[in-house]
Amino acid sequence: MNNLELTDNVSAAAKRDIFELQKKIGAFSNDEGAEEAFRKYRLTRGVYGQRQPGVQMIRIKLPYGYVTADQLVRIADCSDKYATGNLHATTRQDIQLHFVKLADSPQLWADLEDADITLREACGNTVRNVTASATAGIDPDEPFDVSPFAQAIFEYFLRNPISQEMGRKFKISLSSSEKDSALGFMHDVGLIAKMGKNENGQPVKGFKVVIGGGLGAQPFPAQTAYEFLPEDQAIPFIEAVIRVFDRYGERTRRHKARMKFLLNDLGLEKMMELVQEERTALKNKVYPVQDIAYSWKNLGERVPLAKEEILALADAQLEDSEKELFQKWLATNVFEQKQKGWYGVSLRVLLGDMHSSTARKLADVMRQYAADDLRVTINQGYLLKFVKAEDLPALFKALSQLGLADPGFDSTADITTCPGTDTCNLAISSSYGITRALEVMMKEEYPDLIYNNDIKIKISGCMNGCGQHSAANIGFHGSSIKNKKLVLPALQVILGGGFTGANSEGQMGDKVIKLPSKRGPEAMRTLLDDYQNNAYEDEYFNQYYARQTKNYFYQLLKPIADLSEVKDDEYRDWDHDELFKTEVGVGECAGVMIDLxxxxxxxxxxxxxxxxxxxxxxxxxxxxxxxxxxxxxxxxxxxxxxxxxxxxxxxxxxxxxxxxxxxxxxxxxxxxxxxxxxxxxxxxxxxxxxxxxxxxxxxxxxxxxxxxxxxxxxxxxxxxxxxxxxxxxxx
Known part of the structure; x- marks a missing residue:
């Protein structure tokens, strides 16, 4: 093993972790110790085995998706040095690097820690990355900024002994407003910002608290634990919940080991009783959170510009060929912040993949036009903050040169997807391929979908739900269908999940039908046309789905699923020339019980x-x-x-x-x-x-x-x- 190089910027705790990882890798390489024990260990250090043997995926933990320009450059440098030069943004606001050699992972981690970035507990049976609304701090609808609370939760549970070896992973989200834009309804604990009053009638920050949500083969929507919990009680409550989950949660049947099953078995009342019993032993009975001194906090307000004034600036600065696209981009990717005169700008990123050279140039764009506060979004894009209105045309031009100015951020045309069979052991069929095909089809045939923010489309490579398909209005997950002696790559269609309207409760979708993957565009076309032609005026997709019922959509899609005639090409998955066969490896989403x-x-x-x-x-x-x-x-x-x-x-x-x-x-x-x-x-x-x-x-x-x-x-x-x-x- 090479000698590690660690700077003084690396904390003592991180140094210990990194040296220990190197030691464990050395022992494992010399056939010392059990493989499963090593797997469980490295997962909690962000080192995840890929579908391809001999290489790893490194998951970089970015609490609430926050990353500075310098940190983005450091991640890009690490991708060039140790991986493939690609940065993959995930639905949990992480960034992943693929095809990393196991022996390189300690030095990669050391290079990241030098820039205050960690891998610790990015995978494994731990408290995973704490997610939050990307718009936190600038959201016009927020009662307060949830970013400091997300940071505090991350710090509190990092290396915390209560959450190192749970039966399964544990996920926490914080939403800026009642719109629940961080999807608390599908998390183990979801905190939704809310103002309340104390015993003296004075306003206090707090949260609506929901618990026990989750995706996977059996998705469960979260249940409401508190309509309002004062902010200084949020972390103690989460700690108590984790202690109960750690003690009573399933540890043998992996498919039943998430907290949603424990809550379902115990019932909410009993669960809350057990949580209350833990309060005596808590390290902190209350935990007030300190604010964060972000660099943008002293920028002050500006005089807002009307849309017509911004368009006039664009007319003077842009080529004629750019002006129409700028108008679409302005309408779909730009919003005025709660701070007057400042704008947030969203970046749509196909498949969540960005090349390192693009990332470096984006860092330069941040330094020139925005605050030093980039957020990874839960739909695999990015958000710039504090852009001046008069800089929007120049910013658009700069982003266009990087391929980051496509309009329609978080619209129906902006599909969320996991990497699927490109790298994941658990994936059954290609996610990337069908996503590309659908986005091309919608751009050509349904160009106005970039203006639709009500229908969300999400795709996963398997039932486990990394692409969050169950929480989408229209979702697909990878599967297979046997036809005679051959197997076709398939998509399971899920409908009616996510949100019905701006302030609706999140819900899980229904499995409707399974059909060959190559027929995915035809199925999408059928769904969109049917909704456009038959929905009532102002009727949301989920309302239309509920009115027509699941059987209506089953019958609608049944002819597309018919296998009486199958073309040769349908036995090949998207982006693949070889005949399809199911090759599911050993999943690494959680450690396996050691039997030695x-x-x-x-x-x-x-x-x-x-x-x-x-x-x-x-x-x-x-x-x-x-x-x-x-x-x-x-x-x-x-x-x-x-x-x-x-x-x-x-x-x-x-x-x-x-x-x-x-x-x-x-x-x-x-x-x-x-x-x-x-x-x-x-x-x-x-x-x-x-x-x-x-x-x-x-x-x-x-x-x-x-x-x-x-x-x-x-x-x-x-x-x-x-x-x-x-x-x-x-x-």
């Missing part, structure tokens, strides 16, 4: 070590949670050795007590439960120094006893080599 007792005990040692580190630093709550995980992991190791499977931490404790209680607590009576009482005392006590030291000490004693018990088992079975591997020279 020794490896699990090593994990328990690591958690105990972290507990002692937190005691040394005086962070009592984190030390307690690391100790709790020491109990859980130690118990899990012995249960694995006996072939006993459990589906949650709560059931794990019960199983351990039933199977090992007498061995570890021989003095206990038949009805007493000393292990569960000890472990679950975590949420019965304030996180004081006294409780933390006592709890960590008991975890240390417990782990010593577990290791001694396991050593005895190994000795009985004459496995000294494994014993040495697990316990080393110091045990």
């Amino acid at each position: 007792v020794g490896t699990t005990l090593i994990e328990a040692d690591e958690k105990l070590s972290l507990a002692h580190e937190m005691l040394a630093e005086g962070v009592w709550a984190d030390g307690i949670y690391h100790a709790y995980n020491t109990f859980i992991t130690g118990a899990k190791a012995l249960l694995i050795g006996e072939g006993i499977s459990t589906n949650s931490q709560h059931s794990m404790v019960k199983e351990f007590e039933e199977n090992f209680g007498k061995t570890f607590y021989p003095e206990a009576g038949d009805d007493s439960k000393p292990f569960s009482q000890l472990v679950f005392s975590i949420n019965k006590n304030e996180p004081t120094e006294a409780f933390a030291r006592g709890f960590v000490g008991k975890a240390e004693d417990f782990l010593k006893n577990v290791k001694a018990f396991r050593a005895g088992q190994l000795a009985e079975n004459s496995i000294p080599a494994l014993q040495e591997l697990v316990y080393g020279q110091d045990s």
Whole structure:
């Protein structure tokens, strides 16, 4: 392995992470350690295996999509040096780099950390990137800027012990207004900005809080936990929810491990009771959020220009061939901010892909015409802030030269898509190919769709929903259809998701019919024509869908799905010449349960070590949670050795007590439960120094006893080599 180069800008915590990643990669390359353990580890460091063997996707975590011009250049430099020169914007406001060598990932991470960019917890069973309305801070409809709250949530849960190894990933969004533009309805926790009043009747910031939303094969809309929660209680509430999810959430059946299933099983009332029980143990009972000193905060207001004045400026500065496109761009990609006289400018990016050379030039455009605050949008575009009205024509010209001035941002013609089979292990059919075909078709046949913001189209390469197809008015996900002895690439059509109107509640779409992928444009054409010809005046697409019912649309699309005649080309996917075949790899959206007792005990040692580190630093709550995980992991190791499977931490404790209680607590009576009482005392006590030291000490004693018990088992079975591997020279 090459020596790492880290600057003084890299924090001590990040340096530790990067050196540890390099060490783990070296061990894995030398065939040391279990592959699944390494996979689980690297995922939480943003290193994700691609469909292509031997290369990785690196997911760069950008809280609420915020990136400066210098950071954008650094990401572009890293893409050139370590990847393919492409920057892929995601629906979670991340940027991904593809085809990176595993051995290069530590230095890539170090280069990013030098610019204050992290990979930590961008993937894996962690709190993923915190998303927010891209317009936060400039949204004319917002009661306040949610950006500082998104940043605070990101910082609070980064490396937080309660969210490092959950049963599945956990997603949080913050919306600027009741329009829910960050799609809180499909998140584990969605916060929607709202003003309320305190006990003295004074206005206070807060949020409507929804929980338990999610996409995937079984999409669930979130349920309302609070109509209003004061802002200083938001982070403590999220922490309590995560603690409940960590303890009670499914850990064996991966397809049932998201929080939406736990909420569905428990019910909202019981879920909220368990959340309330966690409050005693919280590190912070309230957590007020400090404002952020963005560079644009002192820009002040300007005298607004009327549209006619802006067009007059364009007439004087643009060529005749540019003027019509400028008018479309002005109408669809530009809006006046809540700050008078300033404008936000949205950039439509096909497939979310931008070349590094374009990114560098965009950074220069930012420096010249906008604030140093670029936001990645949830529909895979970008947003510039604080553009002067008189600069709009020149900005348009500059963006046009970069291919970033296409009109119709976030319109029906602006399709959201995941990379699909181009890079993803889980994808079944091409997302990129059908997206290109649909956008070309709509541009040629339905040019006015750039003005329609009510119908959203989203595409995923599989049912898991990275393209958010279930939350779209018209959605597709990749699939396959068997016809005789051959298999066709297919699209599952989903209708009626997303929003009905500007202030409607978000909802999940219905699966209507499956049809060959090559017939996607025909299906889209049929849907658009039918809606245009038969909808009532001012009737939204979802209202029309609900009025006509699912069966109407099934019958409408059924002739397109008919396989009595199939052309040879339909056995080939978009952008592919070879015959289609389903090749789904092992998904990496979450870590897999490790089934090696020794490896699990090593994990328990690591958690105990972290507990002692937190005691040394005086962070009592984190030390307690690391100790709790020491109990859980130690118990899990012995249960694995006996072939006993459990589906949650709560059931794990019960199983351990039933199977090992007498061995570890021989003095206990038949009805007493000393292990569960000890472990679950975590949420019965304030996180004081006294409780933390006592709890960590008991975890240390417990782990010593577990290791001694396991050593005895190994000795009985004459496995000294494994014993040495697990316990080393110091045990």
